[in-house]
Amino acid sequence: MDPILFLLFAGIAVVCGITVVVQTHPITSALALIGVMGSLAVLYLLLGAQFIAAAQVIVYAGAIMVLFIFVIMLLNAGRERRTRGSFLARLIGPPLLVLLLGVVTFVILAVVPRDAVVKFGSYTGGTVENLGRAIFTTYLWPFEITSILVLIAIVGAVALAYKELD
Amino acid sequence: MNFYLLAVLKAAVVVGVLMITLLYLQWVERKVIAHIQVRLGPYNVGAHGLLQPIADTLKLLTKEDLLPPGVNRFYFILAPFLAITLSLISISVIPFGPEIHLGPVTTWVQLTDLNIGVIFVLAISSLTVYGIVLAGWSSNSKYPLLGALRSSAQMISYELPLGMAVAATLLLSNSLSLRKIVETQSAWYGGFFPAWNLFRMPFPQIFGFLIFVIAVFAETNRVPFDLPEAESELVAGFHTEYSSMKFAGFFMAEYANMVTVTCMATALYLGGWLPLWPASLGSNYAPAAAFALAGAICIYSGLQARKRDRRSLRAFGVLFLLVAALFLIPVVETLLVPLFWFLAKTGLLLLLFIWVRGTLPRFRYDQLMRFGWSFMFPVAVANLLITGLLVALVG
Numbered sequence: 299m300d301p302i303l304f305l306l307f308a309g310i311a312v313v314c315g316i317t318v319v320v321q322t323h324p325i326t327s328a329l330a331l332i333g334v335m336g337s338l339a340v341l342y343l344l345l346g347a348q349f350i351a352a353a354q355v356i357v358y359a360g361a362i363m364v365l366f367i368f369v370i371m372l373l374n375a376g377r378e379r380r381t382r383g384s385f386l387a388r389l390i391g392p393p394l395l396v397l398l399l400g401v402v403t404f405v406i407l408a409v410v411p412r413d414a415v416v417k418f419g420s421y422t423g424g425t426v427e428n429l430g431r432a433i434f435t436t437y438l439w440p441f442e443i444t445s446i447l448v449l450i451a452i453v454g455a456v457a458l459a460y461k462e463l464d
Numbered sequence: 465m466n467f468y469l470l471a472v473l474k475a476a477v478v479v480g481v482l483m484i485t486l487l488y489l490q491w492v493e494r495k496v497i498a499h500i501q502v503r504l505g506p507y508n509v510g511a512h513g514l515l516q517p518i519a520d521t522l523k524l525l526t527k528e529d530l531l532p533p534g535v536n537r538f539y540f541i542l543a544p545f546l547a548i549t550l551s552l553i554s555i556s557v558i559p560f561g562p563e564i565h566l567g568p569v570t571t572w573v574q575l576t577d578l579n580i581g582v583i584f585v586l587a588i589s590s591l592t593v594y595g596i597v598l599a600g601w602s603s604n605s606k607y608p609l610l611g612a613l614r615s616s617a618q619m620i621s622y623e624l625p626l627g628m629a630v631a632a633t634l635l636l637s638n639s640l641s642l643r644k645i646v647e648t649q650s651a652w653y654g655g656f657f658p659a660w661n662l663f664r665m666p667f668p669q670i671f672g673f674l675i676f677v678i679a680v681f682a683e684t685n686r687v688p689f690d691l692p693e694a695e696s697e698l699v700a701g702f703h704t705e706y707s708s709m710k711f712a713g714f715f716m717a718e719y720a721n722m723v724t725v726t727c728m729a730t731a732l733y734l735g736g737w738l739p740l741w742p743a744s745l746g747s748n749y750a751p752a753a754a755f756a757l758a759g760a761i762c763i764y765s766g767l768q769a770r771k772r773d774r775r776s777l778r779a780f781g782v783l784f785l786l787v788a789a790l791f792l793i794p795v796v797e798t799l800l801v802p803l804f805w806f807l808a809k810t811g812l813l814l815l816l817f818i819w820v821r822g823t824l825p826r827f828r829y830d831q832l833m834r835f836g837w838s839f840m841f842p843v844a845v846a847n848l849l850i851t852g853l854l855v856a857l858v859g
Contacts, residue, residue, distance in 0.1 A: 325539070325601070332594075352583040360590025364597070364616060371601045371609070426580060426640055 300418035304344055311337040322378045324370045328363060335359045347424030474575055475556075482555060486719045487517040493818045500822035511776030521712070529708040532603070539602035544706065544713030547595025551720040554588045557581040558727040559643045561737045561802040573737075573803065574643060581642040582630060585728060586623075589683065593619045595717065596685075596692065596702050603705040611701030614829065615685060615692035621836040622682035622689075628844035629675040632851040633661045633732045636669065642728075646736030656745060660735035666854035671847045673733045675840060677816070680725040682836065684718060687821040691829050726813040727806075734809045737802035751804040752791040759784030 314333035321327045335358040342351035383391075422428075433441050491506065491513065498505025506513025531537065561573030578584050593616045600612020637645040651659040661669045682689040693701030703714045730736055739747035759781045766777030791800055827835070 325536075348578070348580045349583070352580050352587045355587040356583070356590050360587060360593075361620070364593055364620065367594075367597060367601075368613070368616060371597070372613070426583075 300344055304341065304418070307337040307340040307344075311341070322380055324378070325367065328366050328370060331366075332359050332363050335363070342424075344418050345424070346418075346422060349424060349426045349429050470569070470571060471575070474571070478555060478575055479552075482552070482720070482723065485723060486716050487521065489719050489723070489814065490520075490715075491517050492814075493821070496815065496818045497822040500819070511779075512773075524708055524712045527708040529710065532605075532705050534604045535705065536602040536604065539598045540705075541710070543595050543599035543602060544710045544717070546598065547592065547717040548713045548720065550588055550592045550595060551717040551724065554585045554724045555720075555727070557584055557642055558724070559646055559731060559736055560727075560806050561799065564799050566799070572643065573799070577641055577643045579639075579641045582634065582640045582645070582732075585642075585724070586627060586630070589721075589724075590623060592717075592721065595714075599706070599714070600702040603702075605705055607698045607700075608702045608704045611692040611694075611698045611704070614698075615702060618682055618685075618689065618691060618832060618836075621833060622679045622840070625675050625836070625840040625844035626679035626683065628841070628848050629669075629672040629679065630732060632667075632672045632848045633669055635848075635851050635855050636661050636664050636667075642731045642736075646731050646738065649735040650738050652742050656741055658735055658738065658740060660733060660738070662733045662735075666858040667851045669733060669847075669851070671843065672851070673729070675844050675847065676729055676733065677813075678840065680729070681817070681820070682832070684721045684725060684817075686718075686722070686817060688824040688827050689832055690826060691832060694826060722814060722817055723810070726810045726817070729813055730806060730809040734813075736809075737806040739801070739805050748797065748801050749792075751801055752788045754808075755784050755788035755791065759788060 311334050314330040314337065317330035318327045318334065321330065335354060339351040339354040339359075342348075342354060382388075494516075495505040495513070506516040509515045509519045531540070556575040557578050559572065559574040559577065563570065563572050596615045596619075597612045600608040600610075600615070603609070633645070634640060637648045639645055639648065645661075649658070649660045649664065653659055653663070653665075657663065659665075662673050663670075681687075685692050692698070693703070698704070703711055706714065739750065741747045761781075762777050762784060763781030766774055766781055769777050791797065791804070
């Protein structure tokens with residue numbers, strides 16, 4: 299069951315990812331991006347990282363993408379015109395793509411040992427209990443510093459927006 | 465029994481019951497609001513208008529499915545499906561009752577228990593905004609767009625206090641699984657007072673419960689926060705351009721959301737399927753007594769009612785007495801009594817939803833936003849901090 303689900307949702311993720319780039323309508327692209335995030339969440343779930351899966355949906359699909367779609371709708375962005383691309387791009391684009399994918403594949407094959415097998419659901423460290431313990435013991439300082447960083451970013455955003463209003 | 469077979473059976477039962485609930489919730493709402501406004505409400509189709517929902521559904525099914533010119537076809541059709549799918553998913557983690565033994569089968573009265581159940585429900589509810597936003601945008605019309613923008617801003621704003629209020633109950637129950645949350649509420653103070661999260665020491669979640677209820681009013685776009693579909697300003701808001709079954713889809717999604725959030729409130733604050741007082745003090749006989757009382761009232765009113773009501777009231781009286789007798793059969797008692805308590809609490813909360821709709825006027829939009837951000841949110845944060853502090857101090 300697990301491999302079938304993995305292949306299904308990995309396929310959906312790839313198809314949605316390609317749709318994000320290929321589509322000319324911004325809303326369609328944004329919704330395809332939500333598809334990517336949703337299928338990634340399912341993949342996390344298959345690996346046993348339940349909290350990360352839920353956080354993926356809440357943060358990316360539920361908050362960030364809502365903001366994206368909000369902006370696209372408010373700006374009323376229409377269908378983009380498709381240019382056919384320059385001659386040079388069409389000439390050396392495909393070979394470069396093949397080269398890039400080849401290098402990535404080669405590196406992965408070289409780095410990851412051959413007999414490494416991903417076992418679905420064998421990882422049990424992804425529960426909320428484990429994550430909470432890790433955040434508040436081992437990674438306490440990075441966590442606190444990140445939260446301060448986020449706070450600074452929020453204050454900065456408010457300050458910039460205020461300047462615009464005046 | 466086979467795991468898959470059992471899962472399919474349970475899903476079929478839950479979906480069937482949920483669909484009938486959605487159908488008749490609408491009838492209950494019309495009746496209750498009618499009586500609040502000193503009217504009778506639906507009365508002509510069937511006894512006391514009981515067949516009215518079916519007539520309405522037939523009407524919607526046979527209406528012409530209009531596709532206005534200028535809409536974005538794909539998203540216009542996708543939006544109601546998205547809305548209803550997302551609003552139905554959450555019901556799968558709600559625990560309706562404890563573990564039961566029916567012959568050789570031992571199962572929980574719950575579709576599935578996730579150990580991130582609460583976060584799952586929050587994640588799904590954070591996605592429900594898409595159905596509304598897409599509907600508003602793809603209609604290519606100004607009122608739906610304004611309604612959708614209002615709705616998404618409102619949902620995002622009230623999700624924060626909602627999440628904070630829920631987090632405080634998690635501190636008390638120490639789990640994210642809804643089943644475990646209900647189970648931790650099963651103690652009694654002084655042998656008779658329920659230790660539901662609403663009354664739970666060290667910090668009773670009364671404020672949390674109020675915040676939760678107010679926030680879910682906004683999340684489900686109900687009065688007094690139904691700005692997205694304010695008739696006086698926006699025609700019908702995000703579903704202005706919809707007709708026939710696509711309109712019914714949004715309608716069903718709204719009611720399904722209501723059912724889900726009231727089930728959540730019951731599980732998180734009101735002790736789920738646990739009775740109001742312990743079984744040693746006879747709470748197992750409460751359902752039978754309640755139904756017997758209802759039956760007696762029906763028969764008594766049937767004796768002196770107008771001619772057309774006489775027969776239906778008596779028939780319902782007898783029906784209620786039969787249900788009361790059903791609760792006294794020992795074999796099914798273990799299943800029915802917890803289910804009764806769960807449904808009674810959920811039903812009371814749904815009645816509150818309807819009651820508020822019949823009572824309160826609509827907020828103004830700036831009032832709604834100010835209330836959400838400068839009152840609800842600070843109170844929810846304070847509630848969470850005090851709960852956290854007391855849990856850390858007392859244990």
